[in-house]
Amino acid sequence: MFQLSKRVEYGLIAVRHMAMCPAGTIVTTKEIAEKYHLPYELLAKVMQKLAREKFISSYQGVHGGYTLARNAEELKVSDVINVIEGKSAVTIIQCESESPQNCIIHTTCTIKNPLVKLQGTINRVLNDLTIMEMV
Amino acid sequence: MFQLSKRVEYGLIAVRHMAMCPAGTIVTTKEIAEKYHLPYELLAKVMQKLAREKFISSYQGVHGGYTLARNAEELKVSDVINVIEGKSAVTIIQCESESPQNCIIHTTCTIKNPLVKLQGTINRVLNDLTIMEMV
DNA sequence: GTAAACTAAGACTTAAAGAGTCGTATTTAA
DNA sequence: TTAAATACGACTCTTTAAGTCTTAGTTTAC
Numbered sequence: 001m002f003q004l005s006k007r008v009e010y011g012l013i014a015v016r017h018m019a020m021c022p023a024g025t026i027v028t029t030k031e032i033a034e035k036y037h038l039p040y041e042l043l044a045k046v047m048q049k050l051a052r053e054k055f056i057s058s059y060q061g062v063h064g065g066y067t068l069a070r071n072a073e074e075l076k077v078s079d080v081i082n083v084i085e086g087k088s089a090v091t092i093i094q095c096e097s098e099s100p101q102n103c104i105i106h107t108t109c110t111i112k113n114p115l116v117k118l119q120g121t122i123n124r125v126l127n128d129l130t131i132m133e134m135v
Numbered sequence: 136m137f138q139l140s141k142r143v144e145y146g147l148i149a150v151r152h153m154a155m156c157p158a159g160t161i162v163t164t165k166e167i168a169e170k171y172h173l174p175y176e177l178l179a180k181v182m183q184k185l186a187r188e189k190f191i192s193s194y195q196g197v198h199g200g201y202t203l204a205r206n207a208e209e210l211k212v213s214d215v216i217n218v219i220e221g222k223s224a225v226t227i228i229q230c231e232s233e234s235p236q237n238c239i240i241h242t243t244c245t246i247k248n249p250l251v252k253l254q255g256t257i258n259r260v261l262n263d264l265t266i267m268e269m270v
Numbered sequence: 271g272t273a274a275a276c277t278a279a280g281a282c283t284t285a286a287a288g289a290g291t292c293g294t295a296t297t298t299a300a
Numbered sequence: 301t302t303a304a305a306t307a308c309g310a311c312t313c314t315t316t317a318a319g320t321c322t323t324a325g326t327t328t329a330c
Contacts, residue, residue: 002137004228004250006289012250028305042290048307061298064305077250085137093139115139115147115212118260125253141318163276177319183278196327199276 004081010038011046011084012077016134018056019072026065046084053083072135078126092119139216145173146181146219147212151269153191154207161200181219188218207270213261227254 004012014032021027029047033040047066051058057069068075093115139147149167156162164182168175182201186193190210191201203210228250 002139003226004137005287009228030305039290041292044306045308051306058306059298060296060306062304063299064297066306091138093144118257118264121260122253122257125256129253140316165276174319176321179277180279186277193277194327195275195277195325197275198328199326201277 005085007042007046007084008081010036010043011050011080012131012134013038014043014047015050015055015068015075015080015131018066018068019075019131019135024067026059026063026067028065031065049084050080055079055083072132073130075131076127077129077131077134078123080131081126092116092122140220142177142181142219143216145178146185146215147266147269148173149178149182150185150190150203150210150215150266153201153203154210154266154270159202161194161198161202163200166200184219185215190214190218207267208265210266211262212264212266212269213258215266216261227251227257 013036017032017035018025018027029044030040032038033043047056047058050056051066054069055075056066058064058066148171152167152170153160153162164179165175167173168178182191182193185191186201189204192204193199193201
């Protein structure tokens with residue numbers, strides 16, 4: 001109930017893999033899928049999403065594939081999560097993800113206040129953690 | 136994708152509510168459900184689970200209900216989560232929840248190492264946060 | 271001793287999200 | 301022209317969370 005999705009997991013594995021290759025190396029989805037035993041189709045979609053958001057560059061055709069489009073030092077784990085899952089995917093408590101006005105229990109419930117701190121902590125850690133540090 | 140479940144949310148709201156009442160006050164599920172606009176049936180189940188694990192004491196019959204069975208200072212948010220969702224509900228990455236031997240990608244994938252740090256951080260925060268601090 | 275107000279517990283249904291699959295189109299090098 | 305790659309949408313399957321329903325048991329007040 002409190003896990004990163006497979007898609008994020010696969011995305012991180014893929015990006016990390018690319019970061020470990022010499023800069024500019026073209027890596028194929030198939031290669032990654034085989035090496036880490038990931039379902040090709042699903043990984044392919046994740047790659048497409050990462051490419052669409054310019055985190056990786058795509059090359060079509062016979063010797064196509066992907067390369068990292070950013071420095072591993074600048075690429076944050078939080079970036080990868082946000083791209084794959086959409087913004088504010090990491091939102092500990094639902095109440096907080098909507099505007100306070102929309103929350104029926106907002107006036108009486110202050111439970112979120114301490115949890116928002118935890119939220120902040122998680123966000124900070126994810127923002128500070130670069131792909132480089134995973135290599 | 137990275138949220139506390141409603142059940143945990145309801146559980147925290149309930150426990151916090153009880154912590155705010157004078158010690159020994161018997162609180163009914165109905166009362167909490169109405170006050171915070173929570174679905175009675177679902178909340179009732181959460182209460183039962185909390186009672187079964189001795190976090191709260193249950194009293195049946197006409198003037199029955201529940202009271203906190205522990206000090207709010209000693210009751211950790213992590214306790215509530217673990218009781219309601221089962222142990223290791225907060226497990227950032229699946230790979231880590233199983234034994235390394237069972238993980239096919241274990242030998243090649245080291246992605247989890249940095250994420251385990253995050254896991255530790257989250258656990259620490261949840262372990263340190265008491266219900267008392269939510270009141 | 272019976273009715274009312276509770277908890278207890280399990281079975282069931284529904285809804286949503288995640289994971290994975292399939293088919294087809296497009297691009298490009300050889 | 302063929303093979304190997306990306307691109308993309310539609311689809312199914314599975315799981316889990318959320319919520320509902322039903323029945324049983326307990327206690328107090330009258």
